[in-house]
Amino acid sequence: MKRVVITGQGTINALGTNVAETWEAMREGRCGIGPLEMRDVERLTIQIGGQVKGYAAETHFNRQQIVLYDRFTQFTLLSAREALAQAGLTFVGDLAARSGVVLGNSGGGMNTLDENYRTVYEDGKNRVHPFVVPKLMNNAAASHVSMEFNLKGPTFTVATACASSNHAMGQAFQLIRSGMAEVMVTGGSESMLCFGGVKAWEGLRVMSKDACRPFSANRNGMVQGEGAAVFVFEEYEHAKARGAEILAEVIGFAMTSDAADIVMPSKQNAARTMTLAMRDARVNPDEVGYINAHGTGTAANDKTECAAVADALGHHANDLMISSTKSMHGHLIGGTGAVELLACTLALSEGVIAPTIGYEEPDPECALDVVPNVAREAEVDVVLSNAFAFGGLNAVLALRRV
DSSP: OOOEEEEEEEEEETTBSSHHHHHHHHHHTOOOOEEOOSTTGGGOSOOEEBOOTTOOGGGTSOHHHHHHOOHHHHHHHHHHHHHHHHHTOOOOHHHHHTEEEEEEOSSOSHHHHHHHHIIIIISOOSOOOTTHHHHHSTTHHHHHHHHHHTOOSOEEEEOBTBTHHHHHHHHHHHHHHTTSOSEEEEEEEEOOOSHHHHHHHHTTTOBOSSOOOTTOTTOOOBOBBOEEEEEEEEEHHHHHHTTOOOOEEEEEEEEEEOOSOSSSOOHHHHHHHHHHHHHHHTOOGGGEEEEEOOOOSOHHHHHHHHHHHHHHHGGGGGTSEEEOTHHHHOBOGGGHHHHHHHHHHHHHHHOEEOOBTTOOSOOGGGOSBOOBSSOEEOOOSEEEEEEEETTTEEEEEEEEOO
């Protein structure tokens, strides 16, 4: 099977408008969660989020593009531009035919839905813009990335709630490893921070009103975020031949289903997914130095995930580091695994472990090294990135330092 490496990465999220700013925020343990700025925010019970503040679409796109691009698509395109600029790739001829896009997304054009529901129901208008459907569909971002960069290979969107990005990146990895593609642009995005999006999530009663505190005994729920992260996955020999800078190697992937409950996670299947990812990567548990946790800050997820890590990694669970960067950028739902993979490449390429901020009280049920509040310098060779979604859909990636 082919080897797969990462040769480019890009992002925009609550911590920064690019990778450098995001990595700096992770190093500093800076929080991007704050008061929401949106229409009718006073009608919301939850009024905080990891919002991309000060963003102006007009700075990056013309009027014709904005008509076609929902906010989640805009975030994706900006991230893809940064990633592909770093990779230094141009797609023509056979390379264009053997390169594609696989992205994760859960809510689609939620801002477009919200705006047009208001147009019809609140403003009483009988018509909406003819491009509403292509603007809100989940595959819009993948399609626009393929068009902007002439990517003519496998192109699609994966929607598996909070595991969407990890599933997407896993599919991109497998497409290259199997020889079906040479280069894949992959990652994920989400922008549900509009009135309707937040109001819907309020109904689940899993949201915190004040902060995201994963693994802390006084945690009281998740906090939503928005943004995107995009990576260039490339076949190793192709990258080596052109002298590309290699950020990390993707070495394993696994996915499972709990087949049990729509919202409650399963310790057994979370552990099984990590075990299968390590088996696919051909690494032993004692080779894993860091795990980027799903770590939502809910009581059920955090204790279940810590128990699963203990089961999957045995005694070594007490020796590795595990952190949740959702404490800083919020939970990006379908895009969260992509932004969290940036913490993994930071660990591998820079030797910096992003912290779990907001940690205040030890929890006996989360008694692992959760890198509380302050980033740590540590050399690690292998990392795992966990995603355990509503619907019982699990996806774990394994990466190695190059």
